[in-house]
Structure formats: C-alpha cells, structure tokens
Amino acid sequence: MTSMGDKGSVQTQTKVLSQDSWTQVSCPCCVSKQVEPLVLIQLSDNVQPVTKRWLISLIETSKRHGGAALLAHPGEDECGDVVVVSAPRCTFLKATEDLGLCKKYHNEDMVAFSYHDRDNFSNVDDMQEFLTLAERQYIVKNELDSLQAQKKQRIPGVPEAPGVLEAWENICQKLVRAGVIKDIFPLHDQQRLNDLGRRWYSKKQIWGQPLDAIQSYFGSTVAFYFSFLDFYTWALIPPAFLGLVLTFLLPGGGGVVKEQAGEGVMEEDDDGPSVSGHMVQAVFSMLWSTLFIELWKRRSSSLSHRWGTLNLAERFAGPRPGFHGTLGLNPETGRLEPLFPEWQRQLRVGLVSLPLVGLFLGLVVLGMTCFYHGEALVQGFHQDSGSLFSGVLLYMPSIAHIVYTNMLGNVYHAVAMQLTEWENHREESSFQNHHTTKVLLFTFFNNFAVLFHIAFYKQDLPLLRKRLASMLIGNQLVNQCTEVVVPFIVDRFLSAPHKKEQEDDLEMDKLRAQRSLPPYPGLFAEYIELLLQFGYLSLFSCVYPLTAVLLLLNNITEIRGDAYKICKLFRKPFSAPVSNMGVWQTAFEVLGFVSVMSNCWLLPPRVRQFCLEGGISGKNIILFTILVEKL
Numbered sequence: 001m002t003s004m005g006d007k008g009s010v011q012t013q014t015k016v017l018s019q020d021s022w023t024q025v026s027c028p029c030c031v032s033k034q035v036e037p038l039v040l041i042q043l044s045d046n047v048q049p050v051t052k053r054w055l056i057s058l059i060e061t062s063k064r065h066g067g068a069a070l071l072a073h074p075g076e077d078e079c080g081d082v083v084v085v086s087a088p089r090c091t092f093l094k095a096t097e098d099l100g101l102c103k104k105y106h107n108e109d110m111v112a113f114s115y116h117d118r119d120n121f122s123n124v125d126d127m128q129e130f131l132t133l134a135e136r137q138y139i140v141k142n143e144l145d146s147l148q149a150q151k152k153q154r155i156p157g158v159p160e161a162p163g164v165l166e167a168w169e170n171i172c173q174k175l176v177r178a179g180v181i182k183d184i185f186p187l188h189d190q191q192r193l194n195d196l197g198r199r200w201y202s203k204k205q206i207w208g209q210p211l212d213a214i215q216s217y218f219g220s221t222v223a224f225y226f227s228f229l230d231f232y233t234w235a236l237i238p239p240a241f242l243g244l245v246l247t248f249l250l251p252g253g254g255g256v257v258k259e260q261a262g263e264g265v266m267e268e269d270d271d272g273p274s275v276s277g278h279m280v281q282a283v284f285s286m287l288w289s290t291l292f293i294e295l296w297k298r299r300s301s302s303l304s305h306r307w308g309t310l311n312l313a314e315r316f317a318g319p320r321p322g323f324h325g326t327l328g329l330n331p332e333t334g335r336l337e338p339l340f341p342e343w344q345r346q347l348r349v350g351l352v353s354l355p356l357v358g359l360f361l362g363l364v365v366l367g368m369t370c371f372y373h374g375e376a377l378v379q380g381f382h383q384d385s386g387s388l389f390s391g392v393l394l395y396m397p398s399i400a401h402i403v404y405t406n407m408l409g410n411v412y413h414a415v416a417m418q419l420t421e422w423e424n425h426r427e428e429s430s431f432q433n434h435h436t437t438k439v440l441l442f443t444f445f446n447n448f449a450v451l452f453h454i455a456f457y458k459q460d461l462p463l464l465r466k467r468l469a470s471m472l473i474g475n476q477l478v479n480q481c482t483e484v485v486v487p488f489i490v491d492r493f494l495s496a497p498h499k500k501e502q503e504d505d506l507e508m509d510k511l512r513a514q515r516s517l518p519p520y521p522g523l524f525a526e527y528i529e530l531l532l533q534f535g536y537l538s539l540f541s542c543v544y545p546l547t548a549v550l551l552l553l554n555n556i557t558e559i560r561g562d563a564y565k566i567c568k569l570f571r572k573p574f575s576a577p578v579s580n581m582g583v584w585q586t587a588f589e590v591l592g593f594v595s596v597m598s599n600c601w602l603l604p605p606r607v608r609q610f611c612l613e614g615g616i617s618g619k620n621i622i623l624f625t626i627l628v629e630k631l
Contacts, residue, residue: 023071085144112311137186145321155174219574228530231296281542281545285595312579319427325340357441360408364442364445375463472550
C-alpha cells in the first residue's frame, strides 16, 4: 500500500504537471484535489498537435462513447511529444471487479471485489490505499489496450494510407504501427523507489526480501519471481552443506567410484564404505527436490491470498492486443470482437510450429554428435601426448558445445516468439503458455540431452562429472558478469555523469528523464536461469556434490543484482495480477518428478546389484520411488 511518504512524492511530482491541465471528471465521487501521474505515452517527435488532441480526447471520453474513461495531461504543451495518463476513482473500481481482484472486506477477510458492494470494502475512498501502485498502473494500461474504433475513421494529422482506422480495430496498436505512439510505460515514483532500494539491495541487506513492498510497487508478477528466488536460495543451504561434507570430510572426497583403466565406465571401490557419498547425495536429491516443490506451492498459495490474487479467473481475460481476426460476436462474452477459428490455430501449430521445433531439436542432436566426436579426438590426443596442453584441451569440446548451445538458443528464442505471434492466440495467458512451453522444451533438450545421454546411455560418470562442472562454472562466470560486473560498470561509469547532471539541474523534468532508460527485458531469462540451476542440482548433483555450493554463492549476488537492475537500469515494467508463477511452476514440478527417476538410475552399482539379487528390477525401483514421492 502507498504510505504517507509515497503520497508526498506524488504531490512533488504533480507540481511538474499543472493540475488545471488534467481532464476534468463529471462524476462527483471521482473529484480529487490532486491527480497521480501513472502512465506515460511517448509520441513520435513529429506528431501533429491535432493528433495529440484527438488522442487525449479519446482517452478521456467515457466508455459508452468508445473512450477509455481515463484522465489525460498533455505534458508541457499540446505540441509536446508526451501524454501523461491517470484514472478516476470509478474507473479503478470497475476495473478491479473486472480483473477479479480480492480486497479487504469490512470484516478484514479477503473477498472478490464487487462494484455494487463497494461501500463495504476497506479504504474504498482512497485509491492509493485501496489499490497498489502496480495495480493502478496496470489498470490504466489495460484500459488503453481496450480502446477500439467504433466505426471506420481517419486519424487526424496522419497521412491517409496508414491513418485509417477500421471498425473495431485496436486503436493503440494502430497508432504504434502508424508511428504516432513510440512507447507506453508506467512512471517511477522516485522517492518510493529510493526507499524500496535501501530496503532491498543495500549493502546491509543480504538475506530476506521486502516482498510486500515489491508487490505493491512492481506487482505480483515481479514479486513472485523474487519470492521464489529468495525461497530457492534459502533452500540451497542444506544441499550445499551436504556437498561440502561429502567433498571434504568423507574419505575419497565423497566419490567412492573409480574409473577403470582404458574404459569410460565406473565401478565402486570395494574398499569404500558400505553407504557411499554418491548414494547419500542421490537419495538426498530425490527427497530435497520433492520437499522443495511442495513447500513452495504452499508458500505461493499463502502469498497469492495475502496479495488478493488467489481467485483470479480466466473469464476476466479479454482479447490480447496482438489478436486479430474477422469481426463478430463472441458467443461466450457477447461482445463484438475479432474472431479466429480454433481449428486454424491448431492447424498452424501442428503443421508449422511443431515441425520447426523438431528441426531445432535435431540441431541440438547434431551439436551433441559433434561434441562426442571432438571429445574422442582430444581424448586420443591426450593419451598420446599426456602434456599439460593436451590436458587443457580436454575441456575444449565442452566449452565449444556450450557456446554452440547458447547461440542456438538465442536464435530459437526469436523464432519461438514469431511462431507464437503467428499462431494468433486470443488470451494473453494462452500466448504466454504456448511461448513458454516452446522455449522450455527446447531449453530442457538443449541443456540436458547431452547429460542424460552420458549418464544413461554411455554410463560414463567421469565424463558426466566433467561436463556438469564445465557447464556450471561456465554459466556462473557468465552470470556473474551480467549480474554484477555489467551493472557495476553502468552505475559507476555510464550513469554517474547523467546522475550529476540531474543533481545540478534541479528543474529537470523527471517524467522525461525516465524515457532515456531502456525497456525492462522481462523475467523470462531469469526464470530460465533458475530452471537450469534446479535441473543441474536435482538431476545430477550426486556426481558433483559441490553443485549446490556454486549455486548458493551465485544466487546470493543474483538477488541483489536483479533487484538493482529492475530499480535503476530499466524503465518500470507493467505487471499483470497473477496468482502464482504460472507455467514456470509446472516446469519446476516436472523437473522434480524427473529427478526421482534420474537419481534412481544414478544410484551406485552396488545398490542396483543388491536390489537385483533381491528380485527387484531397476524399473520396479523407479516405480516404487515415484509412488513414495507422490505419497
């Protein structure tokens, strides 16, 4: 919720925007002494004043007449290239009901908000208390995205070819394509952001995250990511401690397996302890991954209830901005909107998307084949020479394969986005789920196929350990550069002169200053990184116990690095209300399930032989372990 200090910041920021220039509201309950600037619409440099006036008029017009029922401010003047947008009280309240948000009732229970029962909800007269800053900004963006032309018309001040609006065409998308709108982004509240930064990524703060403050300022989408990162980092402490014990205290470094001379297979050391470190780590990984997922699901439900997003329903979702089709009446919503046959979408997915995804998976197999060929070449060279140089070359195939997979992944991400756009999904959630599923399938195959092949087909644990160590260390070095070194350089050398200019120029327009920041790239790459970490740890850490130690050290800096980036290096992102991590949570659950089978297979030969002598096959061991895991 917004504090008194936050309201003071709003008043200071509003001084830049004259109160008299804001749209006047006609509803008595929406009249207020001040208006909070929430969203900035950045127009092109050569936009005509008549076009800007038309856009402002459209923003302030009531929904009954095809407008967005919002409040608009022209910035410095009508010839400027910005429009600042806010919303009146009634628009906020009606949108809260449409989104299905839960708010505190008079009895302190979290109840789905109803506009007709609004007087029984707490703080309903104060929007800065009733809604978080992230919710208010998302509502403004959602109302702007819902603007549709009531009839065919021309956009004033725009050439005829790109300036014709068809009936029921999305207006904001059309203005972007016509070059009128360059970007739409939420505005930072600088004082509140500085207060959050001191609590979040200050040098005194290592553990713990101000999750409620993050959710209030950046929204539940961002808050769920950081709460998961925080929960996951804490959960790494037990496996990290076990890894240190097995590596440095157990005789033989925890590895009671040795490589047979001239062969790429492993056998147990008959002189080793009856319960090996390998076995302890495998059993612990199975139990840890299952317990971690179950505890996080409970934590996630608790957070969504506290933030009022537990009961969000799909029925509140309208067409996503990029959706297009033939204009018609939606049989479910009863509204006039673009319609696109489901069979055409499924045809696109089946005949185009799936084959292209399969093609990239084939390229992964090709890269894996080249990796094995290069591995065999350097192994032969090392056996012949036995020099230090040849020993270093042993790691080159792994490094080359990591570079290849990263490059292939970057190309695939762009292709996956274009494919999902072309499939033309109506709901934003459906679009995100299909896009994420494509990327997750490729990412899992691209990063883990070679490890599974080494572990289960070749059964070469020394090669598996070397490959896993190479991937971990390489990824950690890249992550530390991007998460720590790059932000440090940007802050100290690139942003410092700009900060000094702001300090010297006290009259600088803070709203315009935010336009110089790049757009926030989103949390997709961050979730992919955590998913890979979890896969390395839960699937194969039994062959390399120090996996959790490396991940723990990385994530301690990851939390502060990610927090600093979103606060200082990028524009504030829009954040839709969500009840959990969505498809990402499913992905972690699937990895947790796969880890049971992986660790069962990687149990030491002595354990497998003991089970076989007792009449228990490897298949039955896996089935029994899965049953125990589900119970």
